[in-house]
Amino acid sequence: MALHVAVDIGGTFTDLIGYDDETGHVFSSKSSSTPTELTKGIVRCLEKSGMVIRNLVNFVHGSTVAINTVIERKGASTALIVSKGMRDVYKIGRGNRPEAYDLAFKRPVPLVPRHLTFEIEERLLASGEVLVALNTDQARATIEKVAQSDATAVAVCLIHSWVNASHEAELGKLLRSICPDKYSSLSHEILREYGEYERISTTVLNAYIGPRVSTYVTDLERVLAADGFAGSLLIMQSNGGVMSPETACVIPVAMLESGPVGGFIAAARVGKRLGYENVIGFDMGGTTAKTNLVKDGIPQLAHGYHIGGYASGHPMMLPVVDTIEIGAGGGSIAWVDEVGSLRIGPQSAGAEPGPICYGRGGTEPTITDANLVLGRLSASEFLGGEMPLDVEKARAGIVEKVASKTAVSDIEAALAITKIAVMNMSLAVRGVSVERGYDPRDFAMIAFGGAGGLHAVEVARELHIPTVIVPNYPGQFSALGMLMADIQHDYVQTYYRPLAATDFAALQRICDGLIEEGRLRLARENVVPEAMYFQRFLDIRYTGQEFSIPVPVPAEYIDGGDSQAIGETFNEVHERRYGYHTPEHTLEIVNVRVSAMGKRKQLELPVPEQSGSGNPLVGRRMVYFETVAEPVECPIFSRERLASGYRITGPAIVQEYACTTVLFPGDMLVVADTGELVITLKV
């Protein structure tokens, strides 16, 4: 028996999905997250699912421990060591105020106080040459001071360490010998990209969360080992890959934004299996909707992100799966503002008290309440009937808070709520597609999360996306994606040069160096050479531009010094993204990037067992679609009873345990051989 399991700790729920690759049996469970004792929660979740820990061969874990440490500011007391003259660079940041008219704007609050920030006498030039040699006596004296401080973590980031890491490395040695018990992070061990403020911030984040995350990871290993676990434990990262626990202890900053990632990995895999290399993942849950675009089977990445929001958050420069998130989930509240316009979110009723219809004291109408009033959700079969919903209470709330203030009927108000929510969500999907130069008509949408299937066809129709796919296990899709992720590490090295003056031998050496680093890390993670895979990117721009675009470059372009092919690739990408290109302009390279991947054995996606053989048509009810005037007597299907190849033409509703899929009149659904619902939209 070979058991695989993924456990995804989210803000509200901990999801587990596992399966036996010999019998094909799927295990799953869902339980409330226990923020104070995360590891116990995991063990409980495993017990609940019926999986036996000692039989596990693979355990993939996604956790909010890192992000919560930052958001709640519960990280280590952290010291920061910088070059002479640079003590305040971290506090000063970029000096900007993204909310231009806000007199009460808030700049990011540093994670290191000024009195724990120390300067070292040394200085490098942008060429890597040493201007002022490292003063080791002063460095030693400074580190002694750090040793005596109450800091338990130390971040080191020197000016131009991206090109020459020798001073930083030397400080690292001193630091690790003088205060071996303190957690330390050196910027060049995380990234070698120019831009001191963002690099300092990334290094500080790493140090700040380091002690807590490593304790957590080692605890988890110990607890699992105590129960006989002898398989491989992997931790989910923000870039869509996984890493070993050892790596997670060294660069915990790589897991900060891992929360929403798993679902998009799974979307890429499901798409691929059904013949769609290009898909848009659409995840609608209780509080937000998130979306990401998958091109050629790979979720798109963003290089740089602000933890806690752009306006006052902390920059983190490692790649993250590029998602746009908006406050439109099932629990998002609909409200009428002071001038009578109807708005949705960003406030959410959350899980407690939740929508009005849950009957747990919620008083504000939500998207879920609107769906119930429109007949799209079933009052009696929500969560398989475990939780009856109160449709009259929901209706009364919508009348009181929306309809009466806008002089429309209850149904009109509920329709307006869903349509405005759909519009907001389609703006987010536009953001990852149209606004980045992709035509949504070339994509299929993969809809998941508890509320994904309710609105997917409407969002897709807005953007002329022809096909919507509702995968198996849409409620645990994020955890499922973790089971499928490969190991991935991303490396960057600034190499700033006109493309025409590029020393390709040097460029090749940089690539080889980064690849070698990746190879060593993968080897330490027990990846066999045959499973290793490396991808090279060059960040390129027109000379004089500031923003560069990462351009995937095959090894032969670099090895062969083919600057023409590189330039052509860049021009194509620029054209797609910004609608024009100027081939007569010269180009410059800014950064070299390498993604080092360790392919994991591809699990055959579990096909849910078809339970119940009866008639899949389980009932009919009146449902409102486009207009108030015409409610439709709509057939209701039970997903568990749908056999592969089964066809349905909308209007129709397909219900399953934690998800409902709505087909509008004319939409056509067919159940794939592997169980997914593939919906072709009526044009």
Added chain:
Amino acid sequence: MAKDKLDLVTLEVIRNALPAITNEMSHVLQRTSYNMMIYEVRDYCCGLVDSSGYLLSQNMGGVSHFVSDLGVVIKDGMERYGSKGFKPGDVIITNHQRVAGQHLNNVVIYTPCFVQGEIFAFPVIRAHWVDVGGMSTGFSAGNAVDPWMEGFQLDQIKLYEAGRIDEKVWRILKDNIRFPESSLGDLQSQVAACRLAERRLEELFDRYGRDVVTDAIRQIFDQTETRCRAVVEKMADGTYEAESLFAGGALDNNEPIHIKVKVIIDGSDMTIDLTGCSLQRRAPVNARTLAGAVVAYKCITTPFEPVNEGSFRALKVLIQEGNYMMAKYPAPMASWGRTLPTVVDTILKALAPVMPDKVPAGHLGVLGGPAVFIGTDPRNGQGFVTQSIEGGGWGGRPWGDGESASVSVCQGDVRNAPIEKMELRWPVLVMSRALRQDSGGPGKFRGGLGMATHIRNRVEGRWNLADSGRRAYPPWGLWNGKPGQPSEHLLRLPNEPDFKSVDVVRHWVPADSDAVVITAGGGGWGDPLDRDVERVREDVLEEYISAEAARNEYGVELDSKTLVIDRKGSARLRDELRKARQT
């Protein structure tokens, strides 16, 4: 939704769609720009303006004093060409101060957008080009006495007619600017972003029809106006006044500029009267702008809402022809925006008594501390301009300390240049970028700290180290808070032992000279003797203030080693300081 009727949902769709278009224009321009004034300083705006000159939408973020100032340019263009005078594919370029009223670097590009063959609106982008010819590049035409010294003037010129470029105009432009690849690259970005907006607007009209869209726009304007009125309505009626001074240049016999404002609140109407401000000057600080008033109004009414024509309908701005902010062509305007942050701050000061819980003490009051060095890079023989905008202190607030090292109220998402980038691109060395201890004005809530950025030029060249206008007039305190430390510029040549305070433009220096750009700290809010002693201790621990300042300004005695507060001694000291004030 039905195509011929405006309903709740369609209104929301259009309300969201219009700002989405201008924000997408902004994204394209910024990401593809060749010029740090655009990609870093965000010295541009993108708008949709209808054929009557009404603002349908403008991008958020970036430089705020461009808010709602595109309408006059379009009205002028419509008068010039007439409603039948535009064809699809036209691109118009203009920077003429007769109407645009800003420095010539701010080049406006717009294109017509048609609905059923009729002109409906224009996507418009105003962006700061790095060079427009004239006496100097960058910000260095600060002593131009007329527009011809400042650069070329383009008065509503069609650069493209029906999609075809006018090669002659293009060549004249190219030959009269110092960095043609940068400015013409930006021109291409501007055109690409306008074209994108045309497509987006057409999609909107195709889907909803002209009547529904115009009806929605009218309602959006009305609702925006209502939102603003609701805020002003809550303020006590009355006339509120404040004034401040701003340095005048040698051309004006060093007479300071008077900024005298009167704000009249009458129900939900607000009038901002700027007629008491100085008349037009010989120095190029003139403009034709309402920005000071509209930025202040925006900050206090709806800071987070998208901007449209309704945003300022309930505001009346009084300003006469011949005022330095409504100067007659050909008054010089090279430094047109310089006083605006102080104008905004002065209006806010006038309103402090009616909005005591919102108005902070004075902030740096200028457009940051610009670090500008011009030279030739020996590595490639090409000219370069090093530029960074350094932030300063903001005033203490009714609820807490002012933010440190942040750009002014007229600059939103404007970022300084990273040190590593400056050194990678240009032959300069940044010795330090630091907060200035004790620069924040003492107060119950302290002013934010100013900063000092020390840069060494590694090749010979020219520094701009000029007083931005507030060196003699530090950011003011409020409610017994004290002023912040003023700004300054220092210079030390390689053979000199000490730094000297300077006020110079395009000042030639040899290699390895050292310049320090020093920005002001914010003013304090409330009496410093009322400051929580624990906060004073933290400030000393963090070295935001010195132990002397803790004692002399805040009346707090600390043990010099342990920083333990001497509570009795402090209470006594505070009593003494209070008494000393009365005598």
